[in-house]
Amino acid sequence: MTPELDLDGPAAPPRSNGELSFEHPWQGRLFATTMAACDADLIDYADFRDRLIAGIAERDRREPEAGDYWSAWQDALEALMLDIGLVEPGEIDRQAIEFSQHH
Amino acid sequence: MTDHDHDHDPRALRAEALEAILIERGLVDPAVIDSTLDYFENDLGPMLGAQVVAKAWADPAFKRRLLDDGLGAIAELGLGGPQVDHLVVVENTPDVHNVVVCTLCSCYPWGLLGLPPAWYKSLAYRSRVVREPRNVLAEMGCELPDDIEVRVWDSSAEVRYFVLPERPNGTDGLPEDVLAEHVHRDQMIGVAR
Numbered sequence: 001m002t003p004e005l006d007l008d009g010p011a012a013p014p015r016s017n018g019e020l021s022f023e024h025p026w027q028g029r030l031f032a033t034t035m036a037a038c039d040a041d042l043i044d045y046a047d048f049r050d051r052l053i054a055g056i057a058e059r060d061r062r063e064p065e066a067g068d069y070w071s072a073w074q075d076a077l078e079a080l081m082l083d084i085g086l087v088e089p090g091e092i093d094r095q096a097i098e099f100s101q102h103h
Numbered sequence: 104m105t106d107h108d109h110d111h112d113p114r115a116l117r118a119e120a121l122e123a124i125l126i127e128r129g130l131v132d133p134a135v136i137d138s139t140l141d142y143f144e145n146d147l148g149p150m151l152g153a154q155v156v157a158k159a160w161a162d163p164a165f166k167r168r169l170l171d172d173g174l175g176a177i178a179e180l181g182l183g184g185p186q187v188d189h190l191v192v193v194e195n196t197p198d199v200h201n202v203v204v205c206t207l208c209s210c211y212p213w214g215l216l217g218l219p220p221a222w223y224k225s226l227a228y229r230s231r232v233v234r235e236p237r238n239v240l241a242e243m244g245c246e247l248p249d250d251i252e253v254r255v256w257d258s259s260a261e262v263r264y265f266v267l268p269e270r271p272n273g274t275d276g277l278p279e280d281v282l283a284e285h286v287h288r289d290q291m292i293g294v295a296r
Binding site: 021022024025026027028029030031032033035036037038039040042045046049052053056057060064065067069070071074077078081086087091092093095096097098099100103 | 113115116119121122123124125131144207208209210217218221224227
């Protein structure tokens, strides 16, 4: 195993310790959206985590070490929101397509 | 305005779409999303955990409170953690070395260490550190003699673990802010001694 070890210096603020919190901005937005949804009591974090765990386990089986963590997070969040009726079936797809045509 | 990556990465578009739907419905406040992201990216980080460790080193009574009730003790410093019910602080001693993992996903004491590093989320770390902790630690630069017991703590949404490393020699009398500079993130996860 060759883990990505971070700078072995003194504890430092996030932005100056040599490591990005998120590789891509959408991951940060997704994370913050999840936290906001939990704070607003739209979703229960434990419920979300259960789905995340299942998604990660599935990815571990299919593609070990693919490192697809944030995709698993996204799939779990979307599935939970769909199940509890916060989004309609196909709604995210439609909105994403609309954004792709306007960006 | 939000800072989205305006490319055609399907994942990015879906994340943006979900956020837009929730905001349009009035279910989440965009300012909350922005401030949460800002908080996690800029305000949370291992320097907070280092403050806790330094105080525990300098103040034996605080250390006892920390080991007894992690959340209660760090609240004295204005620290906490979103989405955590219990914080269990485990103490390294000359005979015991502690290491933290979340075998199922990536539960981590965000409020003290910020977001976890990529390796913490990897299948290799999650699966191997429980089965062969000494080998994993050695690969990460932490070789432990056989007479030191290694304890692995598996985190969950409800219980997050945090390692209190041993105070280094030669730090007697140092003020807490200087002591904190002797604390590294990897020690508080337990992949460094």
